[in-house]
Amino acid sequence: MKVTTIIIHWNTPDLLKKQLALLKTERDIEVIVVDNKSEKSVDWVKKDFPNIVLIKNSVNLGYAGGCNSGSKIAKGGWLLFLNPDVLITNKQIFAMVDQAVKNNFDAASPNPGSTNYKKPLPSWISFLIEFTPLNRLYNFKNFIALRTLFGGCLLIKKLVLKKLGGWDEQFFLWFEDSDLTKRLYDNKYKVGWLRTKVNHTGGASFKKLDDKSKRKIFFTSMDLYAKKHFSIVGRLVVFLLKIKYLL
Numbered sequence: 555m556k557v558t559t560i561i562i563h564w565n566t567p568d569l570l571k572k573q574l575a576l577l578k579t580e581r582d583i584e585v586i587v588v589d590n591k592s593e594k595s596v597d598w599v600k601k602d603f604p605n606i607v608l609i610k611n612s613v614n615l616g617y618a619g620g621c622n623s624g625s626k627i628a629k630g631g632w633l634l635f636l637n638p639d640v641l642i643t644n645k646q647i648f649a650m651v652d653q654a655v656k657n658n659f660d661a662a663s664p665n666p667g668s669t670n671y672k673k674p675l676p677s678w679i680s681f682l683i684e685f686t687p688l689n690r691l692y693n694f695k696n697f698i699a700l701r702t703l704f705g706g707c708l709l710i711k712k713l714v715l716k717k718l719g720g721w722d723e724q725f726f727l728w729f730e731d732s733d734l735t736k737r738l739y740d741n742k743y744k745v746g747w748l749r750t751k752v753n754h755t756g757g758a759s760f761k762k763l764d765d766k767s768k769r770k771i772f773f774t775s776m777d778l779y780a781k782k783h784f785s786i787v788g789r790l791v792v793f794l795l796k797i798k799y800l801l
Contacts, residue, residue: 556582557651558630558712561638562620564590569638571602576643579605583644586624590614616726617705625715633715637706641753650709653748660743661710661735663703664750675700675739676732676779678788685795703738703745705731707752714743722782728775736783773799 559577563570570587577585586607589596591614599608609623621635632651636642654662674680683692708731715721718741722733738745773796780792 556630557632557634557647557709558584558586558624558628559634559636559647560586560588560621560624560628561636562588562590562617562624563592563596563638564614564620565592565594566638567592567594567596567598570596570599573636573638573641574599574603574606576641577606578644580644583647584629586628588620588624590616590620615723616730618721618725618730619723621721621730622723625712625720628712631712633710633712635705635708635710637754639754640707642707646750646752650748650750653750654709654746657746658744659709659746660714661703661708661738662746662748663708664752665747673702673704673732675702675735676729676776676783678780678784678791681776681780681795682791685799700735700739701747702732703735705734706754708734709748710734714738717741724778725775727771729779730775733779733782769799 561570561573574585574587577583579585584607585603585605586609587596587599588609588611589599590611596608596610599606607627609627611620611623615623624635625633632654634647634650650662650664653659683689718734718737721730725733735745777792777796780789784792
């Protein structure tokens with residue numbers, strides 16, 4: 555098996571149906587849908603798409619937990635993690651894998667310009683610029699050279715992900731892709747960007763959450779990222795930002 559596509563789903567069945575209609579299971583591609591306990595049954599996946607593997611988690615494990623659920627049974631040498639709001643075809647997937655192989659990438663995502671996902675690899679300086687009046691002077695997205703791989707369309711060698719210990723399930727939502735990207739860089743793996751353009755809606759599942767819940771999850775994940783990767787100064791900056799936005 556060349557590549558396994560792992561789709562993490564939560565309460566966006568219409569988008570998932572559109573996505574699965576484009577994907578076709580064939581000799582070199584495996585498709586796994588991981589449902590994180592959506593409100594409505596997703597058993598229709600087995601009926602309408604019998605060749606697709608369906609995992610139904612009994613609880614919502616978050617994005618990282620869902621990714622790990624799928625990767626445990628994946629047969630492909632490459633793993634492509636997808637949000638349901640990313641529309642992509644088999645041809646595009648194989649093109650991504652071919653580009654990654656030619657460039658000796660261990661992990662990659664489509665070029666940020668094709669996904670509207672231009673997120674720098676976080677630092678306490680980038681957070682300080684983004685969440686204070688400093689953002690009037692600097693564009694934080696252009697401040698840091700290294701960028702976070704797009705978790706909603708992230709291609710990675712299965713063996714590399716295994717060596718890194720998988721996705722960190724401490725991150726329920728947000729910053730799990732930044733954490734994985736940081737660990738790739740720290741362990742000297744080659745991270746890159748692909749020319750493939752994808753159709754990305756963006757934020758479909760997040761719309762199910764109210765603003766207060768979004769802020770709480772976001773800044774809790776930011777704080778976790780800081781505790782894991784930042785110095786004392788950086789952790790203090792993030793702690794103060796968390797207090798500012800959650801009080």
